[in-house]
Every structure is written in C-alpha cells, then in structure tokens.
Amino acid sequence: MVRPDPDELLPPPIVRRWTERIDRFAGAECADLFAVAIRRTLARTLHRLDDGTVFVVTGDIPAMWLRDAATQMRPYLALLGATGPGELPGLAEMIGGVVRRQFAYIAHDPYANAFNAAPNGNCHEPRDLGDDPWLWERKYEIDSLCFPFQLADQLARATADTAHFTAAFRAAAGTAVDTLTVELDHENLSSYRFVRPDTIPQDTLPRDGRGAPVAVTGMTWSAFRPSDDACVHGYLVPANLMAAHTLDLIAARLGVADELAVRARSLAAILRAGVEAHGVVAHPHHGEIWAYEVDGLGATLLADDANMPSLLSLPLVAGIDPADARYARTRGFVLSPDNPYFYRGALAAGPGSPHTPVDHVWPIALAVAGLTTADRSESLRLLRTIAATTAGTGHVHESFHVDDDTRFTRDWFSWADSMYCELALRVAGYPQAL
Template structure:
C-alpha cells in the first residue's frame, strides 16, 4: 500500500475546513489543506525497506526534529485511517534506524552517499548530513512515538521505540558529565561562530548540574552555554512518554530508568535553569552553564521557552512559565520584534527584525483563549506574502522579505493551529481550557 498523498477528502479535514470557513475567510481552510497535502506529496519518499524519508523542504536531508514536527498534525487524522498510520510508522522506523547509526547527528541522508552540509566536518559517516548534537533531536522522535501510541493504541512500533529509548538515555546520562565523559566534538572551519563549537569542538566550559548538555540549539546554532533549558524540559517530557510505553510493554527496568532521569532533569533545571528577573520575577533562562552564567532570551524554534506547554508537559498556568511567557513576549527578550506587519519571536539564526511563523503558531497554541488562537491564525495568513505557504521567517514590516520559500515545519505548525481552532487537534492532556 502506498502512502497517502492528500487529505483533502479526509472527514476530519473536511469538518475542520467547514469550521474555518465560518470565520469568514475561505483561505484559512484552503491553506490548511495546502499545507497538509504539500507535506504528503512533496516531502516524503518511500524507501525500499518500508521506511519513509522526509525532507525538511528546500534542504535535501531528513532532520530528526523536523520530520517529527512535520508528522504531528496528522495525529488528529489517524483514527480509522490506516494509510496515515502506516506512514507515521514508516517515519518512526526510519528515525529509529538513524539514531542507532549516530545518536549525535541531527540530519541524515536517504542513502549512505556521503552528502553533507559541509564535507570537511569531522563526521565521516556517509549516512550523516550533519552531526550537530542537539538534545531535542533525540527527544522529538520519542515524543512522536508516544503520541502515535496514544492516538492509535498500536504497539507494533514499541520494540523499536524502547530500543531507541535505551540509546537516548545512555547519551543523555553521558552528557550530564560532558567534560568528563563525552567523546563528542564538532569543528567546522571558515564559518560563522554559531556554526561551530568553541574549545576545540568541545563547547564552552560547563559545570555538572544534573542537566544534560547540548552542543547546538533547535535552530542548529551553537549553544552559548551548554545546558539548553527548554531542551532539557523537552527531554524530560519525552522520558515521561518512554516510561508509559515501557509500562505498556511490561519493561519495569526501562520504566524506572526513564522516570528517574526525567525527574533528575526537571529538578536540575528548576534549580540551575531559573533566574530572578527584576521585572518579571522567577523565569526560565534559555541557556545556563552551571558556572553562574545564564542567557536570557528565547528562540523561535521548538523546543523554546514559549513552547514548553506543547513539548515539555509544563502547564500553561504554571507561575514560572507565565512569568517566562511575559518576558519572552516583551522587548526584554532580545529576539522579540514588533512591526507594522506582525509581532513575535525571531532567532539569531535569521536576520534581525525577522519574525518566525512557527513562533506565531506556538503563541496561539499556548494561549488560553480561542480568540488568541484565531488571531494567530489570521496573522499567519496575512504574512505569507501571497504564496499560500509558511516561511522560516519574515521581516516584521514586510512579509515579502522572507527566508526559506519552502519550510515544511512551518507549514505543519499552521496546520496544527488551524486544526486546533477547528477543534480537531490533539491538544496536550494538560489543557482543559475552552476551545
């Protein structure tokens, strides 16, 4: 059976489009269908082994994080749709194989052809497009595996998921003592500072905190300080899911191991990853080093501080999150911009004064009212520069100045938000707010 290439006639999508049409702009539903169909028709490649390779869009490689987020909207469509279920299983199995090949890599090739972002990087594995170690690259496939199980009840991916989880736990445990135990190095020559690691590839110095170290952010930019706070909380949430999956498989040892590490990461992050801000009170830092340094900002990519309720099992009413949210959505955050076209969070990865559609969608999805989600959806539609697609970023005053004409992750976030507005999404279990 081939993988689906369109969901235009899917009952859930048809109901969502009708609901969005009631908001008075047919483009809302049309863009939902376009974004969902674009991912299916243009980014997915069936491989001979029955797995699926997923490009990010205009880059011919498969990112572990991006391919997970690209699949997330389809979780709401899985009931009685075996074609979509088989597609997500195929993506998960491909992700599990990649993690087994190199758990420190963030992006891979469809074949071992040696293609790479930079052929001079240290990594010589021909499967690896790029070996920027990011905690979230390991967390997101585990999140997807758990959410797939919760949505379908299927267990035919559990063996691979639990095998992968053991590998991930081993890496995250090792990277709790990066200075003493880690073999990982990343050096790139003749590049911007954010594209390589200091200290001969080891990264800037860190002290042991109980958090797990990350070389790079979800943006693929180097961490200034080695403990990325949202990535650690996202890892803890992924481990919560692993514990549930292991429980379903009666694997007591893995249940205990995952639960214990999740608790350690949360406790360490609350102790070392929070700071008291003179205006906002106790908030999460974006990065810390365990040596007294903290970076106060947010990045538009997920996991970021704004997205903690979506990817880290943090309640949207948690006082520390609410204080952090106020900081993130204010001029105190150096990556927050307000312009004539939109306001929102950007990233050091893209030009100054550029807002990310992903962050606009996240703001809506983590808001406490339907009106806020509808406003975010309308903003996304108004800033697509007439292309019918979401972009990586756009200038706050001119959406026609954008980066990446084809960025499937951003399309997926529009779809997530649109399905949520249409009451067809898969909201996290913590969320009891009215739709």
C-alpha cells in the same frame, strides 16, 4: 524510494470537511492556506523506503531532520484523533513508518541531527569532522533524542496502536538514555566534538569542538539549539525540560519494573532537579522565570528562540501546564521586548531568532503562541497573521520581516506549514494534543 499518494493518506473529502470548518471559524484566506499546506507535506516530503520505513525531507533541503520530521506530522496526528484512525489507516501506517525510520537513525548515531535516505555521502558541509555517509549533519541537539519518542507516544494515543513499540524502540530508547546520561558530565565523559572550519561562530564549537566550559549541574549538555545554532552556555533549559518529559514517556511505554524504565525515570528526576537548581532566575520585571541557557558557572542567557523546544513551547513539548504560574511569567517575558529576539512591526509581533535576520519573526513561534494560550481570540488572531504574511506565495516561511513579508527566509519550510495547520485545526474546534 516511492512517494505515497497523498489522496490515499488523506482523502479529499476529509480535507474539504476541515477546510470548510476553518473557513467558518477563520475565513477564506486561512482555509485556503490550510487546504494547500496540509496536502503539500504529504505530496512532497514523504518517501517510502524499501524496508517500509518513511523518509521525510524538511522542505527545501533534501535531508531528514529528526525534529522536523516529527513536528511535520503534528497536524496529521490531530486529524487522526479527530477523524478516527479507522477512517485514515494509510495515514496512521505512514506515521508509523516515520517513527521506525527515526528509531533506526537514533540507534545509528544519537549525536546526529539530520540524515540521508541512504549512505550516499550527501552532507551540508563536507569539511565537518566525521565521514559517515548516512549523515547530512552531526550537530548534537537534545531535541533530536526527544521528538521521535514523543511522536511515537502521540501516535499510540491517537490510534490506540502500539505496534511500533518494538525492539527497535527499545534499542533507540537505550541509546538515548545512555547519551543523555554521558552528557551530564560533558567535560569528562563525552567524546563528542564538532568543528566546521572557517565559518561563523553559530556553526561551530570553540575549544577544538568541545564547546564552552560547563560545570556539572544535573542538566544534560547540548551542542546546538533546535535552530541548529551553537549553544552559548551549554545547558539549554527548555531542551532539558523536554528531555525529562520524554524520558517519562519512554518509561511509561516500557513498564514499571523494566530496568531501562527505571533508568529513564531516574534521569528525568535528575534533569528536573538540575533545572530547578540552575535554570530558574529572578527577572526584575517578570519575577521567577526559566532561563534559556546556563553553564553552571554563573553565566545565564535570558532569551527565547523561535524554534521548538523553546520556553514558549513548554506546554507542547515538556508537559508543562499552560496555567503554571512560572510558565505564565516566562511566557510574559518571551512575548515582550525583554526577550532580545522579540520583534514588533506593522505586520506582526513575536519571537525571532539569531538564526535569521533581525526584525524577522517566525510563523512557527506565532503558531506556538496560538497553541499555548487559553484565549481563542488570540489563537484566531495569530492564525490570521500567519495566513496574511506569506507574501502571496502560498507558503508559510521560516521567518519574515515584521514590516515587509516579501523579505522572508526559505521558500518552502514544511515544519512551518504543519504548525500553521495544527493551529488552524485548533481554531476550528479540535484541541491540540499537549
């Protein structure tokens, strides 16, 4: 593996240009953190493999999450769009290498969430079911089948280059469509199981790895949330909406008459109808909103998690208009104490997660809130909040305590760095790609 030169991918004059612009709009503290974070992901997470594809570590864990690798690239896509791919050919080519590596992983095992750079047997927990040496972890999460295709589409829109839509894209897309279709009827059609012995409930599935019972609803089943915590009820509503949007993107790249495109569009319609029938609830304070999880048997979880895809992030990952009335009501719920994972303190207020301690908010969620509001002053306030709560480390952490940012989780979380950088670019005048 070879690490690319970050200065060749993103020349210092371009970093300085945007750093100075962020300084004018948001101040030196925000600009200084941007300058460090935008370079750190390029300098420390990228590894070019012998086949020319690019392996991306998530930060302080030496594995490539399909979700994280895609979201880590988001600010660089914005820079490509703002600067022009002709000025940053190395950056565009590098992201293409990430996409090709993700396609290979999906084709290898669509149920895995995190992979090794080689079949070396490294893994998070050796007692998990399965012995594939390529897999770091095999927690099935719908978003793992969505983010890579969204990254591919975003790259094409930023550069007008479609060279990465190859046979490998089609193979991965077919695998994703097949898997999402099987999981429409998890109880009867799926062979997926996940068991982690002697652990907390969030890290394993009940019923010998099958998960809690679900009915057939038209939604596709997920074992785990994007936090890597087990789903409680099986049907993760924001992930289903993300999947529907992703299937439409896949279909558009394949062509109207293509058989796989027809299947993808049909499945997208089934998922949306399933969400509409089972994933929408009437909240006593907020009105009609999307639930976070349901099981089709009557159980509903009204909450939101800090990780994407979340209800809050639907404009970023699911093509939902930020002005959509149901989204506005759902957003009001998420950013209120009615959300059981919303925390408020002296330093910050925002969504947290059962994945991290109580009273810890996630900078990723703060950035998402800033990227999905039309209020630029709110975006600026959230950017400054993130920059002011690094505990002097110069790192955007996974989470921090709302009253004490020295109480944080994960020393280095590249996804959080990238979401901060994307928000900084938006505050500095470049709109994010929804």
